[in-house]
Amino acid sequence: AQKVTQAQTEISVVEKEDVTLDCVYETRDTTYYLFWYKQPPSGELVFLIRRNSFDEQNEISGRYSWNFQKSTSSFNFTITASQVVDSAVYFCALRRDNYGQNFVFGPGTRLSVLP
Amino acid sequence: DGGITQSPKYLFRKEGQNVTLSCEQNLNHDAMYWYRQDPGQGLRLIYYSQIVNDFQKGDIAEGYSVSREKKESFPLTVTSAQKNPTAFYLCASMGWTSQRGGDTQYFGPGTRLTVL
Numbered sequence: 001a002q003k004v005t006q007a008q009t010e011i012s013v014v015e016k017e018d019v020t021l022d023c024v025y026e027t028r029d030t031t032y033y034l035f036w037y038k039q040p041p042s043g044e045l046v047f048l049i050r051r052n053s054f055d056e057q058n059e060i061s062g063r064y065s066w067n068f069q070k071s072t073s074s075f076n077f078t079i080t081a082s083q084v085v086d087s088a089v090y091f092c093a094l095r096r097d098n099y100g101q102n103f104v105f106g107p108g109t110r111l112s113v114l115p
Numbered sequence: 116d117g118g119i120t121q122s123p124k125y126l127f128r129k130e131g132q133n134v135t136l137s138c139e140q141n142l143n144h145d146a147m148y149w150y151r152q153d154p155g156q157g158l159r160l161i162y163y164s165q166i167v168n169d170f171q172k173g174d175i176a177e178g179y180s181v182s183r184e185k186k187e188s189f190p191l192t193v194t195s196a197q198k199n200p201t202a203f204y205l206c207a208s209m210g211w212t213s214q215r216g217g218d219t220q221y222f223g224p225g226t227r228l229t230v231l
Contacts, residue, residue, distance in 0.1 A: 004157075009155075033217070033218075035219065035220075037222075042224065043203060043205075043224060043225040043227075044205075044222055044223065044224045044225060045205065045207075045220075045222040046222075047215060047219055047220075047221070050215050050216045050217060050219050051216075052216075052217070091157060091158070095218075102160060102163070102173070103148075103160070103220065105150075105157040105158040105159075106157055107155075107156055107157040108155075108156070108157050
């Protein structure tokens with residue numbers, strides 16, 4: 001069975017602090033894909049990153065960075081110098097290989113960045 | 116602009132009534148999905164369709180029905196058999212794009228359904 005765990009239900013930080021959102025996944029597949037989405041108060045999910053299981057390189061995009069470690073089945077997301085606009089719910093998701101259509105979402109982490 | 120539209124944004128329903136949520140995409144994607152989101156929870160899959168005239172049940176299909184007569188459209192009907200339909204409903208389609216590194220889901224803005 002596949003499962004995604006986001007143990008942090010809610011996190012509050014003060015603007016300009018760095019914050020890391022944890023994501024731990026479970027799968028028996030050797031080929032799989034991991035995602036992060038942002039859900040602002042408007043409700044629509046915004047794509048942040050896609051990572052396949054064979055690419056363990058860390059990714060940096062502006063203030064965002066992702067640390068993928070297969071050894072610990074984790075795909076953590078760090079926001080550097082957080083801003084109020086980063087306040088949202090963040091979801092980690094897992095998809096099986098290209099023949100699987102289903103995605104499994106974690107419960108989400110609500111991030112509040114205070115001014 | 117390509118994307119996914121959902122209507123209405125807010126929907127109120129009386130108990131015992133069926134209601135249909137609209138989802139349209141102009142991304143030319145084959146696969147489409149319906150998710151339900153309850154407060155403080157993640158997304159749960161209701162139905163998905165890989166191609167026109169074909170669809171499969173997700174994890175929580177009871178009380179819901181769908182159709183896929185056109186590639187662009189994947190409406191969801193919430194029937195009176197759904198015991199607790201008040202929730203936020205998200206529609207998505209999936210397609211390949213080099214900018215995202217492969218197949219990813221694109222989401223609509225959602226419909227918030229409230230049963231009175």
